[in-house]
Amino acid sequence: ATAITLVLAGCGSTDTESDSADNPYGLITPGQISVASVGDLKPYTFTDASGEFTGFDVELFRDVTARAGIDEVTFTGTDFSGLLAAVSNEQYDVGVAAIGITDDRKQTVDFSSGYLAGFLTVLAKDESAVSYEDALAGSRLGVVQGTLQETYAVENFPEAALVRFPDNNAAISALNTGSIDAHFLDYESAKAYIEQYDLTDVKDIPSFDAPAGFAVAKGNDALREALDEGLAAAMEDGTWKELYQEWFPGSPLTPQYLPKAEQTEGA
Numbered sequence: 001a002t003a004i005t006l007v008l009a010g011c012g013s014t015d016t017e018s019d020s021a022d023n024p025y026g027l028i029t030p031g032q033i034s035v036a037s038v039g040d041l042k043p044y045t046f047t048d049a050s051g052e053f054t055g056f057d058v059e060l061f062r063d064v065t066a067r068a069g070i071d072e073v074t075f076t077g078t079d080f081s082g083l084l085a086a087v088s089n090e091q092y093d094v095g096v097a098a099i100g101i102t103d104d105r106k107q108t109v110d111f112s113s114g115y116l117a118g119f120l121t122v123l124a125k126d127e128s129a130v131s132y133e134d135a136l137a138g139s140r141l142g143v144v145q146g147t148l149q150e151t152y153a154v155e156n157f158p159e160a161a162l163v164r165f166p167d168n169n170a171a172i173s174a175l176n177t178g179s180i181d182a183h184f185l186d187y188e189s190a191k192a193y194i195e196q197y198d199l200t201d202v203k204d205i206p207s208f209d210a211p212a213g214f215a216v217a218k219g220n221d222a223l224r225e226a227l228d229e230g231l232a233a234a235m236e237d238g239t240w241k242e243l244y245q246e247w248f249p250g251s252p253l254t255p256q257y258l259p260k261a262e263q264t265e266g267a
């Protein structure tokens, strides 16, 4: 057994896939990128009426990967709570789902540079449903498991009764049936739900210190660098601005992602 073990141990491949010329980005399947995403985070990432993934994050990602010469991109919907682990253990090449970059998450995956800085929103049926002044004490607050909202609520709303959901759709139906008093999610998604159902934005909390990034398996520097280059190019030539205004009409433009020439204009 020892001899066999030695032989097997000796043949572990030391070079990563990305070393091979036909797979410069170390993709699970050369030439195509598999993406873990979520289907109900409109308008960041969601599946439209024909089941196609689209939204700001999705269309930006497609633009960025096209610049790297990768045109075959397949999106799969997953529960957010398992998304980073799935990228980390290389079930998917990338995670794309308005994923805020944090040191804690960097223990599990690497991130591209940031591409979207916005707000976390407490969404309720009406103003009287919860008291933000009392840090939502005594209220049933929905959060999607594994999100920054969950972490923030544990730290800042200790007296609230947290109800954890696998995704926003489940939380929103609980909010609409009254089994929770409020749901805590991303600002642009809250806005979409407010338009769809008669709901109220109770509070917008800035999350600029955790801009969204694309998640890749730790160590896949070739892919991460290609995504960074594509992001920088998309920001500099105005593609980022175009997509932002298409998907988040009326929302304030964050200068750091605009073409350099436009960044000083506003100042």
Ligand SMILES: NC(=O)CC[C@H](NC[C@@]1(O)OC[C@@H](O)[C@@H](O)[C@@H]1O)C(=O)O
Residues within 6 Å of the ligand: 038, 041, 080, 097, 098, 099, 100, 101, 116, 117, 118, 119, 120, 144, 146, 147, 148, 149, 186, 207, 208, 209, 210, 211, 212, 213
């Ligand atoms: N898929 C989700 O529900 C993501 C929820 C949550 N997104 C936070 C965030 O990345 O959303 C986009 C921007 O507003 C970022 O500033 C923010 O941290 C998170 O990263 O946990």
